[in-house]
Amino acid sequence: HELVLATSNKGKVAELEGLLKPLGWQVKPQSQWNFAEAEETGLTFVENAILKARHAAQHTGLPALADDSGLAVAALQGAPGIYSARYAGPGCTDQDNINKLLSALKDTPEAERHASFHCVLAYLRHASDPTPIICHGRWDGIIAAAPRGEQGFGYDPIFWLPDRHCTAAQLSTEQKQQLSHRGKALRQFVAQLQASL
Numbered sequence: 435h436e437l438v439l440a441t442s443n444k445g446k447v448a449e450l451e452g453l454l455k456p457l458g459w460q461v462k463p464q465s466q467w468n469f470a471e472a473e474e475t476g477l478t479f480v481e482n483a484i485l486k487a488r489h490a491a492q493h494t495g496l497p498a499l500a501d502d503s504g505l506a507v508a509a510l511q512g513a514p515g516i517y518s519a520r521y522a523g524p525g526c527t528d529q530d531n532i533n534k535l536l537s538a539l540k541d542t543p544e545a546e547r548h549a550s551f552h553c554v555l556a557y558l559r560h561a562s563d564p565t566p567i568i569c570h571g572r573w574d575g576i577i578a579a580a581p582r583g584e585q586g587f588g589y590d591p592i593f594w595l596p597d598r599h600c601t602a603a604q605l606s607t608e609q610k611q612q613l614s615h616r617g618k619a620l621r622q623f624v625a626q627l628q629a630s631l
């Protein structure tokens with residue numbers, strides 16, 4: 435099975451490849467081609483995932499899998515949500531986003547710091563596929579008071595897992611894959627695709 439991974443986020447590429455390559459699938463990162471990124475004009479993870487997968491399928495002629503994901507913080511009415519990558523502004527780093535979120539929550543007590551990661555995967559067999567496979571995974575946690583851990587990417591250092599007494603950035607790749615929004619969505623995707631073949 436051959437597909438293009440419609441993302442330019444290296445953290446996502448590592449996690450998506452980690453599960454798909456061992457299945458013997460030929461996974462090609464979108465960076466092998468030279469097209470400009472899709473414009474993420476949707477207002478939901480689902481819309482943006484479909485836009486990115488369709489754009490990559492159009493430019494490569496291959497089936498495409500896109501991941502639109504982000505962090506929804508209850509005390510911020512679901513922000514940063516679909517804007518998680520650019521929360522602190524265009525061109526910002528993961529560290530800028532973490533700093534902005536910690537300062538937005540500086541007066542919020544631990545009991546009110548609930549958050550959830552969401553990952554929507556969209557798979558289009560070709561650019562005009564009318565029945566894409568859409569999978570959604572969710573992961574619940576607490577926004578920590580300060581960053582901890584070096585693994586993962588994005589908001590992982592401040593995503594505290596009360597059951598495990600650590601942040602997402604203190605988990606191994608394998609442990610994160612078992613628990614995470616992306617791991618859950620990916621396992622659903624693999625099952626649905628295999629059932630549809």
Ligand code: ITT
Binds near residue numbers: 441504519
């Ligand atoms: P592509 O659109 O090229 O895939 P992106 O990083 O711009 O890359 P999104 O718009 O989907 O992708 O933004 C997702 C952001 O949500 C990501 O940049 C992180 O800040 C955050 N995020 C998603 N999954 C995460 C995870 O597993 N751990 C930590 N942060 C995550």
